[in-house]
Amino acid sequence: xxxEYAPAPESRSIVDIKPSYGLFIDGExxxxxxxxxxxxxxxxxxxxxEIAEADAADVDKAVKAARRAFRTWSRMPGKExxxxxxxxxxxIQERSRELAVLESIDNGxxxxxxxxxxxxxxxxxxxYYAGWADKLEYAGLGANPQPLGVAGQVIPWNFPLLMLxxxxxxxxxxxxxxxxxxxxxxxxxALLFAEICQQADLxxxxxxxxxxxxxxxxxxxxxxxxxKVAFTGSTxxxxxIARAIAGSDKKATLELGGxxxxxxxxxxxxxxxxxxxxxxxFFNQGHVCCAGSRLLVQESVADEVMAKLKRRMGTxxxxxxxDKNTDIGAINSAEQLARIRALxxxxxxxxxxxxxxxxxxxxAGFWFPPTVxxxxxxxxxxxxxxxxxxxxxxxxxxxxxxAIEKANNTPYGLSAGVWTxxxxxxxxxxxxxxxxxxxxxxxxxxDPASPFGGYKESGYGREGGRQGLSAYLKAxx
Amino acid sequence: MARIDVRKTYKLYIGGAFPRSESGHSYEVQDSKGKFxxxxxxxxxxxxxxxxxxxxxxxxxxxxxxxxxxxxxLYRIAEVMEDRRAQFVQxxxxxxxxxxxxxGRQVDEAxxxxxWYAGWADKLAQVVGNANPVAGPFFNHxxxxxxxxxxxxxxxxxxxxxxxxxxxxxIVTGNTAVVVxxxxxxxxxxxxxxxxxxxxxxxxxxxxxxxxxxxxxxWLAAHMDVNxxxxxxxxxxDELSTALEVAAADNLKRVRRAPAAEPDWSADPALSTMTxxxxxxxxxxxxxx
Numbered sequence: 001x002x003x004e005y006a007p008a009p010e011s012r013s014i015v016d017i018k019p020s021y022g023l024f025i026d027g028e029x030x031x032x033x034x035x036x037x038x039x040x041x042x043x044x045x046x047x048x049x050e051i052a053e054a055d056a057a058d059v060d061k062a063v064k065a066a067r068r069a070f071r072t073w074s075r076m077p078g079k080e081x082x083x084x085x086x087x088x089x090x091x092i093q094e095r096s097r098e099l100a101v102l103e104s105i106d107n108g109x110x111x112x113x114x115x116x117x118x119x120x121x122x123x124x125x126x127x128y129y130a131g132w133a134d135k136l137e138y139a140g141l142g143a144n145p146q147p148l149g150v151a152g153q154v155i156p157w158n159f160p161l162l163m164l165x166x167x168x169x170x171x172x173x174x175x176x177x178x179x180x181x182x183x184x185x186x187x188x189x190a191l192l193f194a195e196i197c198q199q200a201d202l203x204x205x206x207x208x209x210x211x212x213x214x215x216x217x218x219x220x221x222x223x224x225x226x227x228k229v230a231f232t233g234s235t236x237x238x239x240x241i242a243r244a245i246a247g248s249d250k251k252a253t254l255e256l257g258g259x260x261x262x263x264x265x266x267x268x269x270x271x272x273x274x275x276x277x278x279x280x281x282f283f284n285q286g287h288v289c290c291a292g293s294r295l296l297v298q299e300s301v302a303d304e305v306m307a308k309l310k311r312r313m314g315t316x317x318x319x320x321x322x323d324k325n326t327d328i329g330a331i332n333s334a335e336q337l338a339r340i341r342a343l344x345x346x347x348x349x350x351x352x353x354x355x356x357x358x359x360x361x362x363x364a365g366f367w368f369p370p371t372v373x374x375x376x377x378x379x380x381x382x383x384x385x386x387x388x389x390x391x392x393x394x395x396x397x398x399x400x401x402x403a404i405e406k407a408n409n410t411p412y413g414l415s416a417g418v419w420t421x422x423x424x425x426x427x428x429x430x431x432x433x434x435x436x437x438x439x440x441x442x443x444x445x446x447d448p449a450s451p452f453g454g455y456k457e458s459g460y461g462r463e464g465g466r467q468g469l470s471a472y473l474k475a476x477x
Numbered sequence: 478m479a480r481i482d483v484r485k486t487y488k489l490y491i492g493g494a495f496p497r498s499e500s501g502h503s504y505e506v507q508d509s510k511g512k513f514x515x516x517x518x519x520x521x522x523x524x525x526x527x528x529x530x531x532x533x534x535x536x537x538x539x540x541x542x543x544x545x546x547x548x549x550x551l552y553r554i555a556e557v558m559e560d561r562r563a564q565f566v567q568x569x570x571x572x573x574x575x576x577x578x579x580x581g582r583q584v585d586e587a588x589x590x591x592x593w594y595a596g597w598a599d600k601l602a603q604v605v606g607n608a609n610p611v612a613g614p615f616f617n618h619x620x621x622x623x624x625x626x627x628x629x630x631x632x633x634x635x636x637x638x639x640x641x642x643x644x645x646x647x648i649v650t651g652n653t654a655v656v657v658x659x660x661x662x663x664x665x666x667x668x669x670x671x672x673x674x675x676x677x678x679x680x681x682x683x684x685x686x687x688x689x690x691x692x693x694x695x696w697l698a699a700h701m702d703v704n705x706x707x708x709x710x711x712x713x714x715d716e717l718s719t720a721l722e723v724a725a726a727d728n729l730k731r732v733r734r735a736p737a738a739e740p741d742w743s744a745d746p747a748l749s750t751m752t753x754x755x756x757x758x759x760x761x762x763x764x765x766x
Contacts, residue, residue: 124612243726
C-alpha cells in the first residue's frame with residue numbers, strides 16, 4: 001500500500017523571476033529583435049516570464065562578440081582560464097538551491113532531482129573541466145592543442161542547466177568562446193547562469209546566450225563564423241544539422257535520441273533490478289535520451305518482475321514538482337504531452353497491453369501517469385520510436401544472444417542496461433551491446449569524468465571525461 | 478619463338494572471392510604513359526551493395542578477434558607484401574610513373590606503414606581509453622570499439638601507399654571496409670587484394686571495388702548499413718564531397734572529410750586516422766560487498 005504524505009513543498013521565494021528577459025550578448029543583457037515569447041510553468045500553466053527572441057542579426061552580434069572575446073580568451077594562460085571556471089563552479093554551489101527551484105519551476109522536474117542530481121552535477125562539471133584548462137597537453141591531441149574558435153551550442157529542455165554545463169564547461173576550458181541557445185520552453189536557468197558569469201567577472205563575450213526556438217538555433221549552427229557546432233536533441237534535427245554543415249570546416253558533436261534496452265536476466269537481484277527499471281524510465285518523467293525505455297526481461301522471471309514493477313509503480317508520487325516527495329513531475333510542454341499521448345494510443349492500437357497505476361493527476365498543467373506496455377513486439381512503434389516520456393515497453397527473451405539481438409535492433413545506440421549477478425555475463429553483454437554507455441546493475445548514472453555519447457543514429461562525439469575535450473580542440477601546428 | 482605471357486584478369490574482391498562486376502562492365506586501364514595495360518572490372522551499384530553485405534557479415538567475427546590476433550594478421554599482410562615486393566614495385570611504377578627506385582620507396586613505406594598500424598591493434602585502447610574516477614562507488618571505464626562497416630574512397634594518385642594508409646587504420650581497430658580504389662590506377666589495389674586473400678584476413682573484412690568514386694560514392698554514402706565513410710578519394714571536388722557528406726547524414730555516418738588536395742602520404746599518420754572510426758564505450762558497475 002502507498003503511504004500518505006503531507007505536502008512538503010520547497011519554497012519558491014528563493015527565486016526572483018523577472019517579468020522579462022533579454023539576450024545575453026557581450027556581457028550585457030540586451031533586447032532581442034525577434035518576437036518575444038513566454039516561458040510557462042508546465043505544472044500550472046502560469047506564465048513565468050517573457051523571453052526575448054534572437055533573430056539572425058542578434059545571433060550575428062553574439063557570434064561577433066564571441067569572436068572578439070576568443071582573441072583574448074584563447075590566449076589567456078590555461079591556469080587563469082581555469083580559475084574563472086572554478087569561480088563559476090563555486091557560485092553554482094553557492095546558489096544551488098535557487099538554481100534547483102528555478103529549474104523545477106521552468107522544467108517541471110521534481111525538486112529532489114533538480115536539487116540532488118542536476119545542479120550538483122552542473123557544479124561538478126565546471127569543477128572537473130576547470131582543472132583541465134591548464135593540462136590540455138594531456139588531452140591526447142599532442143603537445144600544443146588549439147581551441148577551435150567560436151562554438152555554437154544548442155541544448156534541449158530536459159536537463160536545461162545540466163546540458164548547458166556539458167556544453168559550456170569543456171568549450172571554455174579549451175579556450176573556445178560560446179554562443180548558446182537554450183530550449184524555448186526552459187530558458188530561465190541559462191539566463192540565471194548568465195548572471196553567474198557576470199558575478200564571476202567572466203570576460204564579456206566569452207559566453208553569449210541567445211534565446212529563441214528552431215529559427216534561432218538554425219541561425220546559430222549555420223552562422224559562417226561558427227567553428228564548432230554542439231547539439232543535444234532529436235535525431236531528426238541532428239541529421240538536419242549534419243546536412244547543413246556538410247562541406248564546411250565546422251566540427252560537430254551530436255548527442256541525439258535513444259531507445260535503450262534495459263536487460264534483466266533471471267539471476268538478477270530482482271528487487272534492485274526493479275528499482276533500476278523504475279529509475280531508468282521514470283527519472284525526469286522519461287524525458288531522457290538514454291532512458292531505459294525498452295525492458296527486456298528473461299521469460300522465466302517475467303511474471304515476477306512485472307508483478308514487482310507494477311507494485312512499485314503504484315507507489316510513485318506524481319504531482320507538484322516543488323514537493324520534496326514527488327517522484328514524477330510535469331511533462332515539459334503541451335506539445336510533448338500530445339506526442340506521448342499519441343504514441344501511447346498507437347501502442348494500444350497496435351495491440352500492446354497498457355497499464356498505469358491509479359493515480360490522480362492535477363487539473364492544471366501537463367501530466368502523464370507512469371505507464372507500462374506489455375505484449376510489445378519489436379515491430380511496434382512504442383518499441384522503435386523514442387517516446388521521451390514515462391512510458392515503458394516490455395519485451396521478453398530466452399537466451400543471452402536473443403537479448404543482444406533485440407537490444408541492438410534499433411537505429412539508436414546511446415545506452416543500455418544489464419542486470420545479472422554473473423560477472424562474466426556482464427562483461428560479455430557490455431562487449432556485445434552497440435551503445436555508448438552500458439550500465440550494469442545500475443542505470444542513469446552520470447559524472448563529469450565519465451564520457452557520454454552514442455553509437456549509430458544516437459549521434460557522434462563524447463561529452464564528459466578526457467574524451468570530451470577532443471570535441472573542442474584540434475592538434476597544434 | 479618467344480613465349481606468350483599469361484595475363485591476369487583483374488577482378489573485384491568481395492567477401493574473400495574475386496568476382497567480376499555483376500554488371501559485366503570493365504574499363505581500360507592505362508599506364509602512366511597512356512599505354513593499355515589491362516581491363517579492370519567496373520564496379521556497379523549492385524557490387525557496392527554486395528560488398529556492404531559481405532563487410533557487415535564479416536564484422537562480428539573480425540571485431541571480436543583479439544587485438545593480438547588482428548595485429549598478427551596486419552603484420553602478415555606486410556610479410557606477404559614484402560615477399561611480393563618486386564611485383565608491387567612494377568605495378569606502382571606502371572601506374573604512377575617515375576623511377577623504379579621511387580616506386581620502391583612507395584612500396585617500402587606501404588609495408589612499413591602496415592607494420593606500424595599492426596602494432597597499434599593492442600595499444601590504441603590503452604592510449605585513448607581510460608579508467609574514470611567518478612564521484613561514487615562505481616567501477617567506470619571507457620574504451621574504443623570499432624564503429625562498424627566503413628566506406629573508404631581511396632586516394633586517386635597514390636595507388637598503393639595511399640591505399641594502405643586509408644585501409645589499415647580502419648581495419649586494425651576491428652572495422653570492416655568497403656574500398657573504392659583509385660579509378661585510373663586500380664591495379665596495385667587488385668594485387669593488394671590478392672595479398673589480403675592470402676594473409677589470413679577473413680573474407681569480407683576488406684572488400685575492394687575498382688571503379689569510379691563519383692558514381693559509386695553516393696551509393697556508399699547513402700547506404701543505411703554503412704556506419705562511416707572516408708571521402709579522401711574525392712579530394713579537391715568540393716561539390717561531390719559536400720553531396721556525399723549530405724547523403725551520409727541520412728544515418729549519421731561518421732565522416733572523414735575530403736582534404737582540399739591529396740595529402741603527402743610519406744608523413745607520419747595521426748592517431749585520428751584510427752580514432753575517427755572508433756566509438757568510445759563507457760561501462761559502469763557498482764562497487765560493493
